[in-house]
Amino acid sequence: MIVPFALVGAVKPLRVSREQVRSFLCATYAVLGFHNLYPDRTIKVFVRDLDRANTGRQGTYSPSRRVIQVDKNLSPEAMLTTCLHEAIHSVVEFGEGTDEKCTSTLVAKLKPDVAKLAQMLLDNTYQRAAYIAHTKLAYRAKNGDFYDSRQHRAVGVRPKYLNKRKRRSA
Numbered sequence: 001m002i003v004p005f006a007l008v009g010a011v012k013p014l015r016v017s018r019e020q021v022r023s024f025l026c027a028t029y030a031v032l033g034f035h036n037l038y039p040d041r042t043i044k045v046f047v048r049d050l051d052r053a054n055t056g057r058q059g060t061y062s063p064s065r066r067v068i069q070v071d072k073n074l075s076p077e078a079m080l081t082t083c084l085h086e087a088i089h090s091v092v093e094f095g096e097g098t099d100e101k102c103t104s105t106l107v108a109k110l111k112p113d114v115a116k117l118a119q120m121l122l123d124n125t126y127q128r129a130a131y132i133a134h135t136k137l138a139y140r141a142k143n144g145d146f147y148d149s150r151q152h153r154a155v156g157v158r159p160k161y162l163n164k165r166k167r168r169s170a
Helices: 018-034 076-091 099-122 125-133 164-169
Strands: 005-008 043-048 059-062 067-071
Touching: 005 018, 018 043, 018 076, 018 099, 043 076, 059 076, 067 076, 076 099
Parallel strands: 005 043, 043 067
Antiparallel strands: 059 067
16 A cells, blocks of 8 residues: 655644654554545645634645645644544545534544554654665675565464354364
């Protein structure tokens, strides 16, 4: 899957890191994409001072511009909620007069799963970045090319949603 969003702009969130915002968005689009809800083009995400005192909004989504804006002053919890809410707007439109109700209900249902996945993405961000940086195309194996046997190390994956007869034979 191509990354469906780009976090752009110079303004940084005040109470969360840019990495945390990226993890919220990646987790959100991963969960939505798992259920075949994808934006048709890349969404630009801006962190801005939305002047909530006047607008009352923590975030906005503009379908014509394909832009999500989130307020830079949000707490971590509010930032997750807002990223999830606006990302849902970017992939599905519910009926007239039901859009916000359906979106906010879906946020309430998906938020625990998105939070867990986002935390997993956030954990060890820079360690994974180092792994990726050290295995760029310029890397040459000292002992020739070979498969690293550690790739087959078990991590505890178990089948789910298989019927019992198939599970016994697996």
